[in-house]
Amino acid sequence: AEALAGRAKGLGYPISDYILSPKSPPGVFIAAEHDERQGDYLRYYKLGEGPFYVLLRNFHLCHLEIVKTIRRVLHGGGVLLNNGENPAISVAAVAKRPLHAGSRIERGIGSFDVRGTAIRIADNRKHVPIGLLANAIVTRHIDAGQQITLDDVELPESSALRFWREL
Incomplete structure (x- = not known):
């Protein structure tokens, strides 16, 4: 996962893919680089020292998402995802x-x-x-x-x- 994250950073854009393996755990993961100010929270969740962190499906870091969403709305940004009657x-x-x-x-x-x-x-x-x-x-x-x-x-x-x- 860290190798993919490093490659994506070097390319300058995200990489999206998947693997199927009976020896791998089920689920979805994201390998991401976060703002250094979030490092204490990520270490608290035992996600390592960085710079890349692997987030598995069973983690939902809502304390990070809530603040980001509020900040975006306060600065005139819209809803990130809308899966209601009129999705964007x-x-x-x-x-x-x-x-x-x-x-x-x-x-x-x-x-x-x-x-x-x-x-x-x-x-x-x-x-x-x-x-x-x-x-x-x-x-x-x-x-x-x-x-x-x-x-x-x-x-x-x-x-x-x-x-x-x-x-």
């Missing part, structure tokens, strides 16, 4: 490898075919949310690294797809 952020599916017309994407989340990236819905109206890709059929070639759009796949009918169309 989605997780778009991006091809991990070339996907050929006629091929089937068995599942989006946790597959070898696609990964997710956070996007603003208003700027990406035709994107396919990664969670809708279960049993999708690719209708035209998709290059590795390409964001998947509604024109690229045939999605099976579901209540989630019906809701998405109503947005």
Whole structure:
């Protein structure tokens, strides 16, 4: 995890990926570098000395998030995430490898075919949310690294797809 964090810092942007291994613990982790002023809190949670900290799914550092959210709102910023009736952020599916017309994407989340990236819905109206890709059929070639759009796949009918169309 620390090697990935160091690589991401060197590249200047975040890295998002996953592994499947019966020998690894389940869950999600984030390897991140935090403001030095937060070091005492991170050490209190036994996350090490830094500069990179690994946060596992079972940790929720709400004392850090609450202060950051209040600060953002006080400075005119909006809500970070809104998963209510009118969400602003989605997780778009991006091809991990070339996907050929006629091929089937068995599942989006946790597959070898696609990964997710956070996007603003208003700027990406035709994107396919990664969670809708279960049993999708690719209708035209998709290059590795390409964001998947509604024109690229045939999605099976579901209540989630019906809701998405109503947005």
